[in-house]
Amino acid sequence: MRVTVVLFTADLRLRDNPVLAAALRAAEHVVPLFVIDSGIAGAGFVTPARAVFLADCLADLDEGLRARGGRLIVRAGDVVRETCRVAAETNATEVHLASGASGYAQRREERLRSALTADGRSLCVHDAVTTAVAPGVLVPSSGNSGKDHYAVFTPYHRRWSAERLRPVSPAPRRVELPPVRSLPLPGPRDLARGPAPAGLPKGGESEGRRRLAAWLRSGLAGYAAAHDDLAADATSRLSSYLHFGCLSPVEVISRARRWATEDEPHAGAEAFVRQLAWRDFHHQVLAAVPGAAHRDYRTRHDRWRTDPDELAAWRAGMTGYPVVDAAMRQLAHEGWMHNRARMLVASFLTKTLYHDWREGAGHFEGLLVDADVADNRLNWQWVAGTGNDTRPHRVLNPLVQARRFDPRGDYVRRWVPELAALPGAAVHTPWRLDGPARAALRYPAPVVDLTEGLARFRRARGLD
Known part of the structure; x- marks a missing residue:
């Protein structure tokens, strides 16, 4: 039996997940893997707030996999080492992964590819999973500064809006696992210590899809007029679900656009989709200039005050x-x-x-x-x-x-x-x-x- 591994990162969902879909097409058995990454945890990026939300996401993902005959396999430690161990234990031929824009995600991909290749295995990286249009797909013409990314949003948005998105795919009906050991699903305190904000929303794909349906039904129509009204709280509040990949940005855009046609533009849908274009815009900038996470993209030679x-x-x-x-x-x-x-x-x-x-x-x-x-x-x-x-x-x-x-x-x-x-x-x-x-x-x-x-x-x- 051929085996593949799906390394879940910022794509914690079953519906419209090209990583999972490709792994299922390639093999009879698939290992859905999440590694509690010591590299991210050690950098302090798993905070109490995100730990609570992430624990919900993982529990919901595991529940969805179990309903399809599988389960989520959890390991902890260095993400490359643990992924290679799971691949070796299950004799997997491939590991499937969503591409990422950050410097850390790019280094993780390079390390994983090198380690898997040394073991005689391959890494399959999939784009347009965490963004609607993958970084690097849209670049300025050679006559427009020759850059490898758009530095201004308006021309990027024009190109982005004309781009044809990939089709939305359904959730798998069945996920078959080979024998493989797993740690228990982590709770919030296993991921980060400290008090979390009291008003956190529930995480996970199920909750994200419920909120998306409610937003499209009752919030989208008024978005253009009310999205800046602070008291009205008339935004979608879907950003956390997009960040963790509980929702597919391609599906969110596709469903929002159904409200509009060429003959009857929908102001709410257009304004909302524009915000998702901003999200993609920032990802393509960071993918091209990873150092912008820490250094000025365009320096103003500021001498910041300290008080x-x-x-x-x-x-x-x-x-x-x-x-x-x-x-x-x-x-x-x-x-x-x-x-x-x-x-x-x-x-x-x-x-x-x-x-x-x-x-x-x-x-x-x-x-x-x-x-x-x-x-x-x-x-x-x-x-x-x-x-x-x-x-x-x-x-x-x-x-x-x-x-x-x-x-x-x-x-x-x-x-x-x-x-x-x-x-x-x-x-x-x-x-x-x-x-x-x-x-x-x-x-x-x-x-x-x-x-x-x-x-x-x-x-x-x-x-x-």
């Missing part, structure tokens, strides 16, 4: 700017933050306070369930002006943003309870209250004057 008290106030949601603090408290409670709020708090840290974008990206990665390296790091660079933004020096004023995207103050009142009694938009400027009323709030004064912060940033960038 531990300011940084601590930002992290704790105690900056004195209510909309910023509301967003940071949402992050701490839910392991998630509204996309508009992410841009706002990132601009406040990097441009109003003028702190290094890596400080913010690292804090997000400690709490976000969906902290994908490409999306998180390159979005932070986009806001900081060191990345792909064509207007690198724009500054988002938190008061203007609050009036525009939380005009009644409902988002702030939800997350900053000490201001809940303030009426209407007054919640955004509590420091304007008279002395006794201001003191009774027990809410901090602003850590910086916005005019002062803007002037300081402009001087630092040499814009004045």
Whole structure:
């Protein structure tokens, strides 16, 4: 009997998984393998929030495999060594793997290919599994700077929108395993120590598909008009399920596009799919420039400020700017933050306070369930002006943003309870209250004057 191994990474699903489908076509027996990777765990990327979500994902994947006659095989340690051990124990001829954009994923692929080849086995890497369009498929013409990737989103989006996606494939009916040993399924404490945010969603493909169906049914139509409304919470909240691969981006896009035709465009579907194009855009940038996870994509020669008290106030949601603090408290409670709020708090840290974008990206990665390296790091660079933004020096004023995207103050009142009694938009400027009323709030004064912060940033960038 021929045997293949499927190494699950960021593709924790059965439906529309080209890795699993190819492995099943190639052999009678397939080993669905997940390695608790000491390389990732040792780097601190498996945080308490992601550990809880990941444990749900693995349990759901195992349940789906068992319903089809199989189960999830779990090992722990160095991912290359453990994968080669499983391949040797089962006499597998091939290992199947989804491609990844990060430097770590690229090195993992190279190491695995080298080790398997030395053992007389082969590695089969599959694209368009964790993204809709694989990095490297779309590149500028030779007359357009000759780069190996798009550095600006708009031309990339034009090409991306015209690209024909692969067909969506169903889940397998049957998965047959050879005899192979497995560790027990890990719980959250087996993956990471420490308290997780209290408001985490349930992980896994089953929950992701339930949420996708509900979103397409009741949320997509209003997305174009309401996606920036902080209080409305009118985004899909599917990012964590896409990050762990519980949902296929190809399937999500295909199902969203069914709402639109050439004769009858659907504004909600178009706006939503555009966000998934942004996700692919960042992955193709990181795949081409892996160092952008840690270094400026486009340096502005910043001399970032260091102020531990300011940084601590930002992290704790105690900056004195209510909309910023509301967003940071949402992050701490839910392991998630509204996309508009992410841009706002990132601009406040990097441009109003003028702190290094890596400080913010690292804090997000400690709490976000969906902290994908490409999306998180390159979005932070986009806001900081060191990345792909064509207007690198724009500054988002938190008061203007609050009036525009939380005009009644409902988002702030939800997350900053000490201001809940303030009426209407007054919640955004509590420091304007008279002395006794201001003191009774027990809410901090602003850590910086916005005019002062803007002037300081402009001087630092040499814009004045």
